[in-house]
Each structure stands twice: as structure tokens, then as C-alpha cells.
Amino acid sequence: MKLSRYAPQLALCMAVAAPFMASCASAQDLAKYGDQNMSKGPMEGNPIIPGLFADPSLAKFGDTYYLYCTTDGFGWNAGRWVVWKSKDFVHWSFSGESFPEINGQKNWAPGKPIFHLGRYWFPFTWMDNNYLAVGDKPEGPFHFANDRKQLTPSIDAELLKDDDGTVYLISGNVKPVIHRMKPDMSGVDGPPIATLDYNKGYVEGAFLLKRNGMYYAGAANLGYAEYRNIYAMSRSIAGPYTYPTDNIILEPIPSDNLWGTGHGQVLNIDGKDNWVMIYLRSRMGEKVDPFQGSGNVYRQIAAERFSFNNDGTIKPFKPTRSGIGLLAASTDTATNLAFGKTATASSSLPLYGAEKAVDGGFGTRWIVADTSQIVPTAEKEAGLWKWTTTRPADGWANPTYDDSGWTQGKSGFGTPDTPGAIVGTRWDTGDIWLRREFMLTEEDLKQDLRLRVHHDNEAEVYLNGIGAATLDNFDDQYQTIPMSEAARTGLKMGKNLIVVHCHQAGGGQYVDAGIVRSGAAWWKIDLGQTQQVARTEISFNYPTEITPYVLEWSTDDKTWQPYADHSDDALYESPKVDRKAVSARYFRVTFPQSVRSNIPAGLWEFKAFDK
Template identity: 35%
Template sequence: MKSRVLNILLLILAWGTISGQQRMGPLSMEDINPILPGYFADPTIKRFGDIYYIYATTDNEMLASGVPTVWYSKDFGHWYNYTMEVPSLESINLRNFWAPDIIEGDDGRYYLYFGNCQAGCNIYGYVSDTPVGPWEKLNKDDTPVIAHNYPRKGFPSLDAQFFKDDDGRIYAFWGTWVHYNGGYAVGELDSGNMSKVSNAKNIPLEETPKPFEAAYMMKKGGKYILMYSGGSCHDETYNVRYSYSDTPYGPFTPGANNPILGTNGEGTVHGPGHHSVLEEDGRYYIVYHKHDYPMTRGGLSRQVTMDEMVFENDSTIRKVVPGSKDLQHFVKSNAPKNLALGAKATASSFYHLQSLQYDYRYKPSFATDDHNATMWKAGNNSFPQHLTLNLGKVSPIQRVMTQFEFAGYYYQYKLEYSLDGKNWEVFADRSKNRIAGSPMIDDRDVKARYLKLTVLDVEKTGLYAAVWNIKVFGSLFEAPLDLQSKPSKEGPGAKSLNRKLVAIDANDLPIQHDLASLPNRGNIGGNFEKEGEVTVEEDAEGTRALNFTKGALVLDRPVPKSLEWNGSFTVATWVKNPQIAKEDECLVSWCDRFRFNLANSYNALHFNSGHYGAAAHLDGHFDMEYNNLPSADQWHHIVLTFDGVVENIYVDGKLDNSQVMALASQIDAAKIRIGASDVGENYSGHMASMQMYDYALTESEIKKLMEATRPSDGKK
């Protein structure tokens, strides 16, 4: 989940490109995968009593650093999400809740463990009287249950899974990036206090060939089956493998038919791994994550999936058939019929994703297909947006369940009903809602043929009105638990005002070698102050430009809130770079690169030949390079846009590269900098002009801007 490898495989090849468009494999209403509506990874599935629980990493933000949640269900047909109350550490405000696992102790209490890399990569432990919390620290002094550097120096303690043997002894298995960290680790958990692991050792790499992370131990007959994930979690190479032994400590013999689960030929299961196993009535089910579709850059918008896993004997697992449609026997829902299933749906707009990799529509009908791989997404991230259902006939409606795109953030909305589609009455008014959850449940006793959902706002800047599924029922039924997450104290998110925020033009400036500051001609005003060496000069052709030599221009105004989190933007500039380096060469930045250091929390436009040559987001798996590197010592119009879904880089009016992207930009205390980032990475060339907007310009608008700002040589 947290690779530091900087060289990635092209994701396009994994899906197969046909005439520049990628096609999704067939979906079926009989297929229950993914089993959860949302972006979650590293699932641990447990059954306590008659309720199933899935504990998972909350994905799709800042290197999978979302809130700690749990999903629960009695029937596998309806899953409910709850944000757990987990106390923070004294030294750090926790934001990593990676790869959780839970075990029931001999005392009847529940013990929750998860990884965190904010103060070294450690495994922390918590305890509660219930499987959902509230949780208390196992170690009041914040001592990790499994600390970094254990069992040897430099070993990262992440991805811990706990296994209770027949004799009551509990073993821990952990490790990530193990292909260059010497193999997985195994140790014994103190079953008395559940807060300390001892007798740890590394499992030699040759006993688990081609590993990456996510060890999982289970027992079949007299054999100990050590399952794990190989390849890279960021792309199609991710897979599930296994070895077996006569003891929890090994030695382990690799399975002869590895890997047993990988990307399928249709591409509907892409990059599967980091799993757990559920045994039910003598049958085994592997619960794992796979990548979303269209796939978000870096592979950290993952979804939880389940398939049956079959043993040939105690030491051999058959290859799993991914994406199989034979799990309907597992769904045991007694809920009434979903009146919205297959209902005709229309919307105020829907998003048409068009990039170099994809041509895909987030159609309104996807909200009524009861499938967690598809969603309706509005055409842009403005509000309000509405979705209207035609149930086909007048029907009693007592409950509406809405699964918004992000279970961990609140949506403000209104539900209305109508007999004729013209005259509307309020079914539920959540216009001031600040409670997150999935599904959002609204009850009332009415009769209607039409139902309209109007999404008014959302907690985080730049998120869209988007719905995995909306379900309608003519009668009520009980949820397994009566839980509701606490209201948020944040937001709603700031809105784009469709403004030109920043504008500078060297033609407005006199030639001078002692430039102190220059005014910002954009809407937010202010002045750019010089740091280091920046001058106004004319090049050999007489074109006036700012010349950067280990210097920068820093705006004395705060970065607008509309640019935080997933906010849309455009940065456009005319530049001439005499020599193109392999790294650095930052043209414009508006986040601090190392303040948060979490994958997609940083944004900047660059001009170098490396993996972040065009757009930098802190990690090679998220950065974007130039497909066709602009030539050195020539003027080029370079534009970076982001509309909340797709990031595009244009060179001289033509789309050069694109990627589906989820941002979590952190702008607190940051500055808009031209010619450098907060840590340097200085640009060493000429810049004739620069404009920055809090919305994404279209290709035609970019071409008009290019011509309007084209630098002149002073002779015309």
C-alpha cells in the first residue's frame, strides 16, 4: 500500500488500449463485487456473533490516510459504515489508519491494531468492549505493540495480521516492502495483555518468493498457510501468493501454483491483493481489494471484493477465479424489494471522462443498478446537482438509502417526491447535514412515482455530487446496529468563484536587474516579492521575460481556499528553458512539498525530464511526466489543469498527458511561488507570463489564452 519504488509500469497497458479508449469488462446485476460502495483497501473481515465486520484502510486521500471506519452487515446485501472513535497519540495527531486487524481476546474484549508511519512505521493497539468501539489505548504511554526496527534495524512495522492457534497462542505476522527489507516477520503476542510481541524473527525471502507486503496466516488441517501479496499495489502486477509450513515460524515451502490471484484478462479485477479470509460453513472466501475503474493514478482508490477460495488439500490452494458471479448464495437479505433497481434515472448533468486513457460516462442509470463498481457523478463540481428517479408507477415509499461517493465525508442534500414529476413535496431535508455515513437513511411514509435527490454541498472542497447507489423501499427493516457517526466540525468545502487568481506579464515591467517586487494582476491582488535572483531581461530575440537564477517570486496573499483539497485549477505559462534537467525546475507551486509528505497532498507544475516533469504530487506513483518533452531553448506554452477528476498537461495547445487523479491538497501556511517550490527546486530559465485560475480551462479556452499571451520579440 505504501511503496517507495519510484519506477512504475504504465497503467494503460494493464487495461488494454483500443484506439485510445479503454473499455470496462461486462457487469452483471448478479455480481455482488465490489461488496462495499466506496474506496477502501487492506480489508480484514470478521464475524462476531451474527454480524460481519470489515475493517479497512480508508482510501483515496493523502496516501490512504482517511478516517478509521468499520463496515458491518448481517446479510452481505446491505453494508453500513461507521466512523470509529480512536484516540490520538500524545505526540502526533493520527491520520494514518493503515491495514487494521482485530481479534477477540480471551477476556471477551476486542483488540484493534493498525499501522502508522508518522513517527516511524509502528503498529499501535486499542481495546474496546464492542467490535466498533469506542476505543482505548492499549499502552497509555503510546508505546507501539510492534515498533519500527523490530525484529531488526530498519524493518518497518506495518500490515500486521494476528493468528490464534488451536492451543490459544496468538502469532503476529507483519512487514511491507519486504522484497528489500529481508522478508516478513513473525512473533508471538502476549495473550495476557495483548499489547506486546516477543520472540520475533524474519522469515527468509526465499520462503516467500516475490513478496511485497500484507502477510496473512491461516491454518488448514495440520498446515500453516502463510498468504501474502506480491508485485506492486500501484499497478496490475499486484497479486496474492502463499507458502505453507508445519509451524507458525516455518520453514515455509512456496506454493507450486503461485500466484493464486491476479489481474484477470477482462480487466474487471485489476491489481488484486492485501486480503483476509472468511470461513463459513466449511467454505472459504478471500476478501481483498482491487483498483477502481476508471483507475485513479497511483492505484489508491481501491475497492473491496470477495471471491470463493478452494483448497485442493491442506497445503494447496486452487487459483481463485476473480470476479466470479457465483456468490449470490452468500447474500441472505430479508430486506424488501428495492423499488429503485433498474429505475429510469435522469440528472442535471453527468461527467464524461475523456482523457488519453479513457472514454467513460458516469451515467445517471449507474445510481440505480445496485452495483458498487459504478456511480453517477455530476458533470462538474458545482452545486446544486440533482438526480431524478422514475419508479414506473405510484408506490409506497417508507425508506430511501443513499450511498454517496465518500462514506467518510458528509453531503448536504434534499429528497423530494412526486406523483406526476411536476409537483414536489419534501421527503427529507438534510440541507444542514454534517454527519457522514453510508448509506444515508431517510424514512417517511408516502406514495410516489418520482423521487428527486438534490445535492446541495459536500464537506471537502472540489468533491462532486456522486452516488454509487440510491435504494428505495416500501417498508422499513432493521439495521444490525444502531450507530451514527459524530457530526463534523469542518466545512462545507470552499467553492470556486471561476476567477483568474494570478496574472503576471513581463511586458508590463521595465528591464531591470534589481527587481524587488511586482504586482499580481489577478483577482486576489497582492504583490510578488523576490527571493534570490530574478531579473527582467530580453532574450537574444528581444523577447522580454523574467529570468530566474536560483530565485523565486512569492505572493504576499494566502493561497485561496478554493485550491485546497480536491479543488480545480489551471496554471498556464509561457517559458523557455535553456537546459532541461532530470529533476527540479519548478515553474509554479502552491502547496508545501514536505509539510505533510503524503502522496497527493502536494501540487506543483514543473519543467523537467523526470517522472514529475509536468506535475508533482510527492511520489512517483502519482506524479505526471511529459509524454513529449518540450524542446530546450524554445518558447513553449505549458498548461496544467485539474477539474476534480482528471489532470491534464497541455504543451503548445495540445494535450500531452493526462491522468485520473484524487487530490488532498494542503495549503495551510503555503504560498504561491513562481520559479521554485518551498524547498527550492529552482527553475533556471525564462518566463514571459503566467496565469492561474481556480477552475479548469477547456482545450479551446487554452488555445485562445495561448494566442492572447504569446510573447513577442519586441520588433512587432
């Protein structure tokens, strides 16, 4: 399920706020949903992987489990796709991209692959319609099948290969439909053979399974905090389908702060009637990621066992924090020396402290608190600007220009219905010009200074009369971007000037600008005593993105030695594994930039092993 990011921000819950996003959640959301970055016990098994992911599918080929999912956390356009692999269902990893040609596009919900005609096939949603992907290996790389021919004009789909080799497709929302696929997989074979009407409100994320001659058509129901999974059943793939009275098989537990337990999919793990459901759960009310507005809920992947009643109906089951655990012999029996030890950081968002990265679970994380706004945007505090909507005379960007006739107002400037806007002064005309003086210290000038801008539509930014950035189109959120070298060179100790012009071309409108430091950040752990360490594993905040870092070790927290240097890393993989035998008490992860490509530095988990 993809949830709209076009919603106004809620009030901040803390006085401290990161320039890349308001910290944690509003007081109302905390009261309603609870702390979404909190574990209730050590080494929780759910979520099963680090990072923000949704719409999962699970397959097993040979002795390996393969996990496919939407890469969440990037708003409407999903992040790069990867395939997670595990032999034991606890130790998951990926290496490389699985479907490069759809990166950064409007895509989600990869269905469970089937092996058919000597290849691996799965449906997925791209640009609001379903298409078919194909690859030679279960981990990819995959590409569009059938020359990008549309599969069905709807969202969310899954394949089922029946006992006789016939392949069926279930797809769509509201009332999902089932098609027979053509033998060569070139498309659906005629009109739908069945239509599902669960009569429980909105549905999506449909899936199929077959057990003991019975077909089950499952789906995700409702959405957001109430997201849940339901099903129907039939002795024929073509129906008619019946809808058991108790057909809600998995739903949230508000008392345990477990929300939005929807978009599931199932797998018989061994052919012996042992079943697993993989599903998403929502981090309701959280506000710490780049594209996250109040309505854009980000998700993680969890799993549970389930079973059937004697009459073939599915026994309802509950989401848990413990999860499933091992489904095979553990592939890693080494001791995690970092678990539960003392961790510190250069800074931390409220509720996202350094200790969250050593609690043994993937439901919590540390996130840096970058409070280094030199010229604050409205994200942190409304600033006073001179402004006019009347075209000024030439030279309006220069420090010597007389703006005494301009109006004074608080940032940001625009209309409140604009995505991501924090309006301090209403602006609803075609153009606006803004001027603001600010001070820089000698220490400020030594820092890596960046612009922090939200613009809708086109905008231009000047510093001391020198062009700093020309911004086309529009953004629906604040972005940290570089300034021109000339403008950076023109900054000076003492008084400086920032000037902005924004043009409205239609739809929403908003503009705000500031300057931030983009300095280094660090996270450190004390193992309690000097001991032998053979390797480390790090799960970064956004595991599908490149995170440059340097890892060091020390025995006294004063003299540091290099352990691994990933400053120029270019490999998409998680976890990041570094191997070197040392006797160490301390490890320190240093990020060259606390915010990179608008993503804050952070860790889901840091592990150190004795072998």
C-alpha cells in the same frame, strides 16, 4: 497497500473536465485498463460495499460479519475509519467512526481483530510502523493499546490466536516475519520465530490462517495492476515454510478489466471448512477523485469463496464480478423499485452517467460534472497571465498598477516534477507574482464563488486589490477554498483582477489559481409509474464523509414534496436510510454544493423500497 500520489497527471480523455479533477481517464489508460466504471451484468455482487476502500480484514463474532479496511480516496493520509457490519454478507452498513484519534493521519491496513483477554485487538499501520488497537466491541470505538508503543518497525500486520490461546503476529513487507505476542498483549515476545521469503518480488499485506494443523502465511505480491495474493505453508508456526509451485491463489483478469486483486485476508465462516477471501481490487487509470494522480490507484473491496486440495494446498481461484452473495438468510426482502429505472442529473462526467446509480451494484457510480470554472485553472485550460520573478514596487496587487513590463505566460507556473503540477510556464526561482484580468456577469455574481488554487509553497491571493486568501505551507493538488468576505464583496460586474504571489521554500514549486462556482447539483429518478414507497437508501460518493442533501418526491415531475432534509446532517453512516410512506413516481436528491470540501457530488447507488 498505499500507493504514491506523487505522479504527474496524464492527458485528459475528454474535452469536458471537472474543476476538481480531470474527467475519467487518459485515452491510453482507457485502452489499457478499460472503463473502470462499467458493469457487465445487473446487480453485480462485487464490490461488496460502496465507496473507495482497501486493505480489508474480515471477522465474524456471533452471527455478524465485521469488515475493517483502509478508507481510500484521500491520498496518503487515509480518511476516517469505520466498521461495516452485515448479518447476511450482502446488506452492509456502518454507523459512527471506529477509530477517531487517527483521522486524517498516515494510517492503513487494520488487521482482523481477535477476541482475547476479554477485549478485541487488531494491529494496524500508523506513520509507517505497526501498532496495536484495542476496544470493548468488535465495531469499536478503538484506541491505541500500550500507550502508543510501537509493535513492529514495518507495515501491514495480522494476529492469529492459536488453539492453545497463544497469539502470533505476522508483519512486514518484502520478507514478512512472525512473532509470538506477550501473554498480556503488551508487545512482541522476543525476536521473530520465522521469516518468509516468497522469492516472487515485492510482498506486503501478510496474513495467517490455520487449518487441520497446517499454518498458512499469505501475502500480497507485486502491486498496482498486477497486485495478487500468494502463500506459504508449514506444519509449525515457526516453520520451515514451503512455497508450493502453484502458490499464486488470486490474480487479476485483464480480459475482464479486473485489476490489482491484492491485499487479501481470509476467514473460515462457520467452522466447517467453508472459507472466504476478502481482497481489494483496483480502479486502474481512473481520474475522478480529489487526490487521484496517475499513480494513485484507488481501490474497492471484493470477496470470493475458496477451498483446499487434498494435500492441503489452496486451490487457485479467480476474481469475479458476481462475488459470493448471501451467506445467511437475507435481512432485507423488500423490492428495490429503483433498479434499472430511468435516471437523470444536473450534469454527469463522461462514463459516470446518472444511470450508474441504479444498476444494482457498487462497482459503478454517478459523479457530477462541475464545469463552472469562471477563471479557469490549467486543469481545464491554460490561461494567459502577466508574471514577473523580480520583486515589483508597492501596490502590485492593485488594479491601477502598471504591469506592462511584465512577461506574459500560460498557467500553471512551476516545475514539471512537482506533485499535481500542470506546467504551462516554467518557474524555478524563489518568488513569482501573477496578474490576470477576468470578466463577471450579473448572473456570476449571484453564485457561490470560490477560489480554486494549487500552491507550493506559501501563496497570497488578491481580488481587485483586496486580500482573498493567505495560504501557508503547500498543497500537492488543486483545492477549492472560500475567498474572504471582503474580496467577495469587492467583485463587480464587468472587468475584475486576480493577483497571486507565491514563494518557493524548497522542493517542488508550482502555483495556479482560478475562480469556480460552487452551486447546487441534483440527481433524479423516474420509477416509471406512481407507486407506494416506504423507504429509500442512498450510498454517496464518499460514504465516510458528511454529504448534506435534500430528498424530495413527486408524482408529475413538477410539484415536489419534501421527503427528508439532511442539510445539517452530522452523522457518519452508510447507507443513508429515510423512511416515509408516499405514493410517488419521481425522487430527486439535491446537493447544496456540487463540490464540498473538494469532493464531488455523486452516488454509488440509490434504492427505493416498497416496505
